[in-house]
Amino acid sequence: MSKDSPNADLPTNTRQRRSSDQVTLSHVAQVAGVSPITASRALNYPDKVSDSARRSVLQAVESLGYVPNLVAGSLASSRSRLIAVIVPSLINSVFVEVIKGLQETLEAEGYQILLGNTDYDLDREYQLVRTFLGWSCSALVTAGLRHNSACHTLLANWDHPIMEVMELGQGMDLNVGLDHVAAGRCMATHLTDKGYRHIVYVGARLAQDYRASMRFDGHKAVLKEKGVDAPLLELDTLGSLQAGAEGLAQVLEQYPHTQAIHFANDDLAAGALLAAQRQGLNVPGDIAIAGFNGLPLGQHVTPQLTTILSPREEMGRLAAKELIRRLSGKNVYRRQHNVGFTLQIGGST
């Protein structure tokens, strides 16, 4: 690092602050022979300055190795091009795929993602929202429609776009998701259509993963219409292959007549399917297994897993596009977008 440094004759202050050898826009402007504000425009609104000014500014940027101070820019303009993204978990690949969809779309438009993880804790969500608002984020994306009341108040008074993803419903602002009750109904209908009558729904931590419990509601409604019981088995661990294997074992023990298990997600279902294989159980002969999400793994096990495919990356991309549309001042025609789902019938049912 050069010590003799550029601060040639910019304001030589009396006291104050470390003299910061940082290259600022003023240095650039000086070298380019224009005023700081023109240099600013050359970088941010290239077509607002003359060709010659733009060229010399860009050249000065290059030669000085200038890196814009985005913090200062954000403070001055109160626009940060940061998008807060809050998810309840990173272990669950579902959220990661949504993040991926968001990211590829947002980064292409010059936005950066500020990532927060609530670990399914709404108070933690509130804290994260507070912090992120402090960064003057351009928008906020959060998984789910449920928030605690402090968080709700904070967001309601915030005047930037809010995008709630994953589930569908009356949200605070924008919403992209799918109808989990309908998804639960869909799978339950498939199972009853197949002739199964003793069907157990197995979920993990439903109080946290309340979307899984919405799917159970759909499932239960269908079974009730058919006049059959809808037992629920709730596991105490987070969804995983291991938990699925345990779920299978518990179902076989507690509900020995079970013909089919409707798992809250594919991790559980695949874990159960692989465990069934190890134990020499025939799927679906001895026990049918269904999941939710449409993870690739489900397509690679034998028999293939019957599941509901949710368009996760697509959900992220669509959410990002709608946000961008809104951020660029365009009209938003619909606040709610249903990305839907697809029943994927494999050999496991």
Next chain:
Amino acid sequence: MSKDSPNADLPTNTRQRRSSDQVTLSHVAQVAGVSPITASRALNYPDKVSDSARRSVLQAVESLGYVPNLVAGSLASSRSRLIAVIVPSLINSVFVEVIKGLQETLEAEGYQILLGNTDYDLDREYQLVRTFLGWSCSALVTAGLRHNSACHTLLANWDHPIMEVMELGQGMDLNVGLDHVAAGRCMATHLTDKGYRHIVYVGARLAQDYRASMRFDGHKAVLKEKGVDAPLLELDTLGSLQAGAEGLAQVLEQYPHTQAIHFANDDLAAGALLAAQRQGLNVPGDIAIAGFNGLPLGQHVTPQLTTILSPREEMGRLAAKELIRRLSGKNVYRRQHNVGFTLQIGGST
């Protein structure tokens, strides 16, 4: 300065700026009956102010619903409590697990993560680094030791901690990772010890996933010592279960005498294992399969996958801890940390 007219007489400016109904620290200070600077201290250095001052400030914060403007704070203090995290991919769960380890540790210390995804493109990495430096990040975490020259220059002149994770070696600053060449050697040694002689290494996009190619180097060296060939099959897709299935097919076709396949990662290996099962091939009788990473899936297939377990979340946590230590001004005893790996022998070899 006359403070005698208490309420609405904060700077009433001539022109300038939208009047910003935002609650600022000055409002808080006014309500609390202290100077802005004392309010600032009450929030940032609580033990630097009297109990009474702190109490009234906190109460004013509460009653006004004040949310600190972190952008302004960062500009003034040139500390942002943001940590830039740059990974090459989010599809690969390995990086997500590292992020998770980083995040749980960093968030607990009040740092936020600014996430970037390079898609294995070093130029993209450079762009992200530039942007992140513009945010005055407190530190930067990046996956891997390889950067393009512009990026290298930029980072070399940056005076904040840089943490390079995943692999082990002479980095720019701090480094937490594992020795991929040794990991490749380890697995190759296991396979040759088992008596296999016709062993193919299968990787995906090795130019991008150069850590997989380092493992191949280790693998090749061992086979060379044993005096046997080390054929390499490179797939053109990214690692996935599907790609693993294809890899198996191609190996069987191109190298019919193959006894064992050493896959670059568990996704590929598990995909191959599941495909072998579908085709009625006996693993390891007809073909042995080994992977790398120690994903849970490998433990749930039959036979269990022989693999090398890398402590990914642990890597993230350790990296975060070392960063925090450095950021809080403590001495860093070692710049390099080897998190090691464990050979996990399953039935697949």
Next chain:
DNA sequence: CGCTGTCATGATAGCGCTACCATTCGTTTT
């Protein structure tokens, strides 16, 4: 020739916060 409109540029004044130094006051030291 003045009038208006457009374009490129610049001077000024902050965005909301904190670093720096100065001041006050009560307590300890010599």
Next chain:
DNA sequence: AAAACGAATGGTAGCGCTATCATGACAGCG
């Protein structure tokens, strides 16, 4: 008792950038 000290507080001056308004130059037009 004077001097020295530390703790609590405050005034001031920016951090580096951009919004706003002002200016000057020049084209088109009656």
